[in-house]
Amino acid sequence: MAEIMFWEAVRRAHDEEMTNDPNVICMGEDIGVVGGTYKATKGLYDKYGPERVIDTPISENSYTGLGIGASFLGVRPIIEIMSVNFAWLALDQIANSAAKVRYMSGGQLVAPVVVRSPGGTAHQLGAQHSARMEKVFMGVAGLRVVTPSTPKQAYGMLKSAVRCEDPVFINEHELMYNMKGEVPDEEYFHPLEGSETVREGRDVTLFGYNISVHWCLQAAEQLSQKHGIEAEVIDLYSLSPLDRQGITKSVSKTHRAVVVEEAEPIVGVGAEVMAIINEECFFELDAPPMRVSAVHVPIPYNHTMEKAAIPNAKDVVAAVLKMFGK
Amino acid sequence: MSLKIDDKKRLLREMLFSRRFEERCYEAYVERKIGGFLHLYPGQEACAHGVLEAARPGFDYVITSYRDHVHALKCGADPKAVMAELFAKETGICKGRGGSMHIFDVDKHFMGGYALVGGPFPLAAGIAKALQLQKREEIAVCFLGDAANNQGTFHESLNMAALWNLPVLYVCENNLYGIGTRIDRSTAVVDQYKRVSGYGIAAEQIDGQDVEAVYAAAVKAVKHVRSGKGPFFLELMTYRYRGHSMSDSNAYREKAEERRWSKRDPIIMLRDRLIEAGKLTREDYKALDDEILEEIENEIIKFAEESPEPDVAELEKYVFAENDPWVNGGPANG
Numbered sequence: 001m002a003e004i005m006f007w008e009a010v011r012r013a014h015d016e017e018m019t020n021d022p023n024v025i026c027m028g029e030d031i032g033v034v035g036g037t038y039k040a041t042k043g044l045y046d047k048y049g050p051e052r053v054i055d056t057p058i059s060e061n062s063y064t065g066l067g068i069g070a071s072f073l074g075v076r077p078i079i080e081i082m083s084v085n086f087a088w089l090a091l092d093q094i095a096n097s098a099a100k101v102r103y104m105s106g107g108q109l110v111a112p113v114v115v116r117s118p119g120g121t122a123h124q125l126g127a128q129h130s131a132r133m134e135k136v137f138m139g140v141a142g143l144r145v146v147t148p149s150t151p152k153q154a155y156g157m158l159k160s161a162v163r164c165e166d167p168v169f170i171n172e173h174e175l176m177y178n179m180k181g182e183v184p185d186e187e188y189f190h191p192l193e194g195s196e197t198v199r200e201g202r203d204v205t206l207f208g209y210n211i212s213v214h215w216c217l218q219a220a221e222q223l224s225q226k227h228g229i230e231a232e233v234i235d236l237y238s239l240s241p242l243d244r245q246g247i248t249k250s251v252s253k254t255h256r257a258v259v260v261e262e263a264e265p266i267v268g269v270g271a272e273v274m275a276i277i278n279e280e281c282f283f284e285l286d287a288p289p290m291r292v293s294a295v296h297v298p299i300p301y302n303h304t305m306e307k308a309a310i311p312n313a314k315d316v317v318a319a320v321l322k323m324f325g326k
Numbered sequence: 327m328s329l330k331i332d333d334k335k336r337l338l339r340e341m342l343f344s345r346r347f348e349e350r351c352y353e354a355y356v357e358r359k360i361g362g363f364l365h366l367y368p369g370q371e372a373c374a375h376g377v378l379e380a381a382r383p384g385f386d387y388v389i390t391s392y393r394d395h396v397h398a399l400k401c402g403a404d405p406k407a408v409m410a411e412l413f414a415k416e417t418g419i420c421k422g423r424g425g426s427m428h429i430f431d432v433d434k435h436f437m438g439g440y441a442l443v444g445g446p447f448p449l450a451a452g453i454a455k456a457l458q459l460q461k462r463e464e465i466a467v468c469f470l471g472d473a474a475n476n477q478g479t480f481h482e483s484l485n486m487a488a489l490w491n492l493p494v495l496y497v498c499e500n501n502l503y504g505i506g507t508r509i510d511r512s513t514a515v516v517d518q519y520k521r522v523s524g525y526g527i528a529a530e531q532i533d534g535q536d537v538e539a540v541y542a543a544a545v546k547a548v549k550h551v552r553s554g555k556g557p558f559f560l561e562l563m564t565y566r567y568r569g570h571s572m573s574d575s576n577a578y579r580e581k582a583e584e585r586r587w588s589k590r591d592p593i594i595m596l597r598d599r600l601i602e603a604g605k606l607t608r609e610d611y612k613a614l615d616d617e618i619l620e621e622i623e624n625e626i627i628k629f630a631e632e633s634p635e636p637d638v639a640e641l642e643k644y645v646f647a648e649n650d651p652w653v654n655g656g657p658a659n660g
């Protein structure tokens with residue numbers, strides 16, 4: 001098992017799937033000759049050529065639609081949208097075409113596309129380059145939404161997503177491409193549904209996904225070391241569908257829940273997880289569940305304000321202590 | 327290239343069938359057998375029929391808007407299943423899940439009707455990209471209205487189609503209106519074929535009421551696309567005889583304009599030519615019409631009416647693939 005960077009894991013998945021199946025192609029802005037803004041397709045242009053590694057014009061909605069149309073005939077496009085902020089422009093084709101054709105056609109036509117895109121707040125990129133959009137995609141019936149928190153997940157999820165018959169949106173994070181992690185040397189396919197217990201605990205469950213899993217893990221460590229609180233950390237790597245059973249099981253064990261998301265709380269992952277807890281295991285709760293989320297503002301440029309808008313591990317610790325009345 | 331007499335007679339039958347099919351949909355809508363939005367095709371028959379006569383229906387891939395029944399039929403969709411879809415039945419071509427605006431017959435390479443104006447432009451380019459990648463002989467044919475050309479997808483998709491030399495034929499059925507807005511009130515350049523010159527795409531404007539003219543132009547267009555010369559844009563000047571949809575009063579059009587176009591009915595024009603040439607009599611035509619009406623009533627409508635509705639217990643079927651092993655980490659993971 002080798003330690004590689006997140007971007008290398010994504011790149012390896014592309015490379016293996018493209019070798020495995022000539023119908024796998026990738027497309028997006030500056031992914032070919034340049035190799036991708038985050039190097040996720042580095043070297044693939046030279047290896048597979050311009051027919052299969054396609055530098056697209058800046059036409060998000062239409063190149064996404066083009067990928068979807070190609071998928072109707074068995075092509076397996078991996079579409080990179082340079083930043084999730086630009087995915088707003090492609091929502092029409094993702095939501096109205098990819099997610100709905102199977103249903104509208106009574107099961108005749110499927111759109112097995114993968115759309116992957118980095119979201120999240122990085123370093124002072126300003127309001128139009130800092131959005132988190134997973135909540136928008138989660139609301140679309142017929143679309144799977146997954147979000148890796150480690151290089152292993154990034155690698156294994158992309159490979160499964162390419163082979164899955166459903167359209168899949170993979171939510172990555174701009175700050176995570178240089179993160180290192182172990183990825184199996186042999187081929188590995190990560191599930192697209194479910195959740196993963198990344199730390200066991202008995203006192204409270206911290207739910208995270210993508211970057212917030214790491215905040216949860218840091219917080220859990222501090223809570224254990226300094227406060228004697230043993231937090232369980234659940235990685236909700238599948239945002240649609242959410243793992244109802246996994247959420248219920250953990251909360252039924254710890255009786256307390258904090259949902260941690262980088263996005264704003266309004267109609268977000270936290271809201272959804274709390275609704276599931278209410279519906280499935282309300283009477284198991286020893287305390288009202290809490291959310292640790294962003295402030296509901298366009299992300300400011302100023303560094304101090306930017307940090308203040310986005311939660312971190314300290315905020316998670318503070319929320320848990322508050323919950324325990326400490 | 328011109329059509330043989332037998333082909334013209336068959337086309338006449340197919341076009342008349344399309345007309346009667348759509349008129350019967352109108353009645354069924356009034357009877358509340360059909361719900362939702364219903365966009366009918368009368369007046370524009372020469373477009374779908376003329377173009378697809380020159381392509382290979384059932385082989386080439388066809389995609390269009392919500393005004394889609396006749397394109398599906400021409401590709402070979404079973405009219406019983408199309409009507410049953412409009413009646414929202416389980417025997418419908420999309421099992422009652424699609425409706426009038428979303429007819430699909432993937433076996434016949436009819437890749438669907440889409441309700442978002444301009445949505446199919448990139449999908450058609452994508453189908454063409456797949457055909458190019460897979461080195462196949464089929465082409466993609468995309469039929470859309472004139473007003474759709476004001477969407478960004480028109481420009482974005484035509485740019486990519488030209489850039490990558492994709493085998494796609496874009497057919498613009500220019501019926502002069504987008505709902506109630508006449509083209510000169512929405513569009514700076516009224517001649518649509520001129521708009522694609524900026525992308526270096528070959529284009530032509532043709533009388534869309536004359537099925538023989540449409541056919542002749544489409545033969546050239548299809549040949550261009552199939553021979554690897556890249557996309558082609560065919561603008562067909564046409565007119566719809568009814569309102570935009572069933573909820574449209576049609577009050578925005580001048581009666582004189584409607585009368586002018588009704589004198590250029592594509593079916594009557596073809597019929598009269600055949601009569602003049604001594605290949606058809608008025609009696610033949612009447613008999614043909616009666617036979618079609620009888621088929622629609624006694625077979626198609628009957629089938630749609632007698633079919634069962636879908637089982638509500640299957641509401642969540644067709645959202646995702648069933649038992650896709652990759653969802654759980656691949657076949658090895660059981």
Ligand SMILES: Cc1ncc(C[n+]2csc(CCOP(=O)(O)OP(=O)(O)O)c2C)c(N)n1
Pocket residue numbers: 393441442443444470471472473474475501503504505570
């Ligand atoms: C994206 C989008 N905007 C608006 C509408 C509403 N709408 C439906 S049809 C139509 C007019 C389209 O006209 P045209 O493209 O000329 O096609 P025609 O109906 O004349 O065949 C409009 C505005 C829609 N369905 N989709």
Ligand SMILES: [Mg+2]
Pocket residue numbers: 471472473499500501502503504505
């Ligand atoms: Mg129109």
